[in-house]
Amino acid sequence: MLAAPAGAALAGAAPAGAARQVTPIAPGVVYERFDIPAARGTARAHLLGVDLREPRVRLDLLYPGAVAARAPLSRQAAARGAVAGVNGDFFNIGEAQHPGVEATGASVGPAVARGRALKGAVPDGQRFGPALPPGTGTRAVFGVGVDRRARLGALRLSGSVRTPEGRLPLRGLNQYALPVGSVGAFTAAWGSASRVRATCGTDTDRAAPCSADTFEVTVRRGRVASTARTPGTGPIARGTTVLVGREKGARLLRRFFVGEPVAVRHRLVPASSRVPYRFALGGCPVLDDGRPLPGLDDRVSAVRTAVGVADGGRRLLLLALDGAPAYRSGLTVAEVASLMRDLGARDAFGLDGGGSSTLVAREPGAAAVSVRNHPSGGAERPVPNGIGVFSAR
Structure with a gap:
């Protein structure tokens, strides 16, 4: 569990006691930065609060134009005109076991962009990333339906x-x-x-x-x-x-x-909703109806990315941890679930972490996004997809 006080935090705010730096990005979109005392040292969180009740705000999949391709998240966001975003699903990053076979860079789970199905999920045993919690699989998705409500589910x-x-x-x-x-x-x-x-x-x-x-x-x-x-x-x-x-x-x-x-x-x-997804991507459920999933890893700390769903799917919390040396100890998956709950999320979904963890957002008055956290590899890692936040001004 987190060393920071748990309990009811304001929607979209840092846990109690954490110093906050808050910056409006666009109507319905706010960026915050705060530090978290954790089991293995201080972690620094970068958080986007997104209010889908604001009619000018929407989410969609960021990707480089092809499933089997990768690009830095900031480049993907700039190409689509997003005001903010975080990296997305785990992906086929290497093929050391198959000499001569090309790593495709394609993501693990399903993907939907602008209401169009891009890809399905690979078999569970072919997944890259940390172990899945019991009862979950590669078909798990986070997304937003045509009803403009965010939800976790499966495709x-x-x-x-x-x-x-x-x-x-x-x-x-x-x-x-x-x-x-x-x-x-x-x-x-x-x-x-x-x-x-x-x-x-x-x-x-x-x-x-x-x-x-x-x-x-x-x-x-x-x-x-x-x-x-x-x-x-x-x-x-x-x-x-x-x-x-x-x-x-x-x-x-x-x-x-x-x-x-x-x-x-x-x-x-x-699998469990009649509402079609307008946007969806794969990852790993970590919080369900306010309760961390059983079997979440509580030993390995790392830089991580996650998304939380609050207020019946009308508000989102997009989280990426900082990879700078002072904060690289990060959080365990169990700590991420607890943090998202403390931030007000009822459901949460883990995304790719480590060198992939990236959060981008526009500076006030800027025409394009910039990277707000420090990627742990020293520079942005090319990734296959991400969650893009868009605002019609």
Whole structure:
């Protein structure tokens, strides 16, 4: 637990006793900085308070224009005109276990931008990042619905591949890892990274060898345009879908022939809400209805990023810790959950931390955002996505 006094803190304010530096960013958006006495030293918090009751404020996904790509958060925010933001989901950062295989940089969980499904979740065993709390998985998301309310939930992929001979289930969408025995779809949103990584590892072992039984089918304008024995690389044209199969999925795709009509359908379906997400990204739930999830790590302290939901989804708390040497001890995941509760959140969601933790916001009068915390690597790490805060002036 935090050494700072727990209890009812003002919505969006620092815990009791912490010195505050508060800066308005835009209508409904405030930036704060404060220090937190924690188990392993003082941590410095950078916090954005976002009031979704302000009609000029909205949230959306920041990403570099492709799922399999990375860029500094400040560059992503500047390209979209965001007034503030934090980094997002954990991602495929390295492939030491698979020599010669390219790390894609793609994120772990589902992603939705401007109401459009960008990608599905990789199998739980293929996840990068700290251990998930019991009962959670890679389908977990934080997002904002079309009703302008923020919520935590889960998104599952619903999709199919139809031919005159029948229908195949689709079990992947722009993912760096496909379930064993499955067929996945890659669209123009994927980018130009190699699709080989999608056939490496298993559902329970990220380091397992790449599959030797693969096949790829390119569908253009509703018909099979070409086939290949192994997954390819390079950009995918708009209106084109590349189907990648492994094991049983590969054997099914080998039945396809050039010129055959094919219809590929896919959507992300909320698991516990009928309200579609306008924006969503993956991560790790840490606080549920004011209670930290069981099994949260309380031993490893680190620089971390998180988002909290308050006031029935109408107010958000976007947190990034400072990575400067004086504060690099950071917080444990359990301490982050307690801090978000003390700040007034009822639910909270952990995002990628360490060298990825970044919070950006505009200085008063500035045209673009600047980095407010100190990234622990000394400079911004390129990341695949983030939460962008936008304000219509």
